[in-house]
Amino acid sequence: MVAVDTRVETPSEQTRRPSPRHAKQSDTSRAFALIRRYHGANRPFVVGLLLLVLEAVTAVLEPFPIAYATDFVAGKAPSLREHGFPAVLSNERVETIVLLGLAIILIAAVNKGADSLSEVFLARGGRELGYNIRVTMYDRLQKLSMAFHDKRRTGDVLTRVTGDVLVVEEFIVDSLSNIVASALLLVGSLVALVMRSWQVALVAVVIVPVLALVANYFSLRLKRFSKDQRAKEGDLASTAQEMLSSIRLVQSYGRGHVDLENFSRQSDQSMRASLRIATVQAQFSFAIAVFEGLTIAGVVWLSFWLVETGVVTPGTLVLFVLLIQNMFKPSRKIVSEWYKVGKLIASTERIAELLERQPTVQDTPLSRPAPRLDGRLSFTDVTFSYRSELDGSEHETTTTGTLGSPAAGAVPRPVLDGITFSAEPGEVVALIGSSGAGKSTVAQLVARLYDPDSGVVAIDGTDVREFTLASLRSQVSLVLQETLLLTGTVAENIAYGIDEPDPERIERAARLAQAHEFIERLPLGYQTVLGERASTLSGGQRQRLAIARAFIRDAPVLVLDEPTTGLDPEASAQVIQALRTLIDGTTTLVISHDVELVRCADRVLVLDQGRIVQEGSPGTLAQSSGTFAELFGGPASAGRGDRTGGSADRSRGYA
């Protein structure tokens, strides 16, 4: 059932981006292409549409017994028996009226039955479509590279995955049946009119294009306003999400009122957008109602003249009025649903924009699974600059909302400029340098969170781009400054990223990470459920869980990015103790401002503005003049052999 798009994307697809003009021209076809691609089984749609045809046919038939009864009562039509119906009652007149009444009931029952059943079938199709789109979007979001995630606005993306998908889903469930049934009824009524009187049909033939023109005028306005409204809703969700994720900052700085003003301004804009839609809808309904009144009056005058001249019977006049009403009823429905077509198109555009986005970091058809790696890491003449995947007008429009805020037109300066170094298996290399020098960027290139603009990052002599992302990333462990813990138990958090965790393995990892003792003290030990941000744990405890997570993965390459920043000396000492065990025998890239941690390294690289400006063992660098000695102080610094060095001397604030 799931239509998750797991195709391997080729590099050529990466650059395939429609021009804004092209995208504008194909709004509707884009919407239908999306529905076609993700709708799942055909059966609910086929059966649903057949039932709609039955509904339309019965709706066209409904006025006929009423018209016949009118003529029969007025003595202008014979009894049904004269048409060859078998006699069922003794009174022929009563019999005709009863049979006509039964026909009205039967037609109405079939009509309503078909209507309800079609809704059931289309609901099934619509929900399946929504499910497929939602799961595919989730899958795509996981695959999109950091260049996308750096700039996207979470609230807006969430609105696309939830709100916009719901719009598409509900269009199929609620509106599609109304629109198709109404269109069929319109055509059916027109055909019935043509068959009964060409003169009256002429009136109807004039009505249809006028109706279409009026509908088109209003639908264009509705579409524009709905796009605007969806974008405003996305902005609103982004603002709310940002406030919630930075609630500590908001409260501690007492800036809640500023955020509130901002939120209420955006709410106001969203409300105004909704009101504009409601106003246009009301104008639309009013225009149609006036037009309907005029048309029915015209038909009544025309039919009256036809009755007077004996061309048609009074029953036919009733039939005409009912058929014309039959034409306006669906028109009114189409009008109200048309607004949803605009909404549908706006939402599908926003969904398609996300689904069509190609990750810049991805597997190629030539990628192969990495074997178990030894961990020989090398950077050769690596140059890199941050580029936004959101650059380009098709991604940054005012109508579909903002996925992010790229610095339009800014030429990115290289963040890394010709970086070359290597680390042997098991070697610990420390990266130091002032803030913004590019240390974290080097670390992120190892796990291919970004790809270099030029040069090669290799492990065991193979360019990391030749390995599949999953197999590469499973052999690189990251411990970052801010530990990301997920809602779930402590055990689940430690075992995150491995397929078959067993409790013994989890506990062994926790013991190695010096986390076992505090976990045992938690109310339910390893089964304690951590909240969204595990705010009940201290920074040091969270960090030791991250180290346990790295232990359990047993990856040959380890990247530590400021793992002790923000911890007090005691917590920091515990974390460093755990890290000493973790880095032993593992190729490690460590970025730290902590002298204790840097002393664990075999070699230190000093980065400045994206270049390596100094290189050597901690001991050697401490003896020579340069950034290292300035940052970490004098000759006391020693190499890896001095890992137990107990100086509490910290780096001198240069972050």
Ligand SMILES: Nc1ncnc2c1ncn2[C@@H]1O[C@H](COP(=O)(O)OP(=O)(O)OP(=O)(O)O)[C@@H](O)[C@H]1O
């Ligand atoms: N996602 C990003 N998008 C755009 N620019 C970025 C991004 N991340 C970092 N930069 C820029 O790249 C440069 C290097 O950043 P990086 O985080 O690698 O430095 P760093 O040496 O790790 O700094 P710090 O010690 O402060 O963490 C900085 O100028 C930073 O502003």
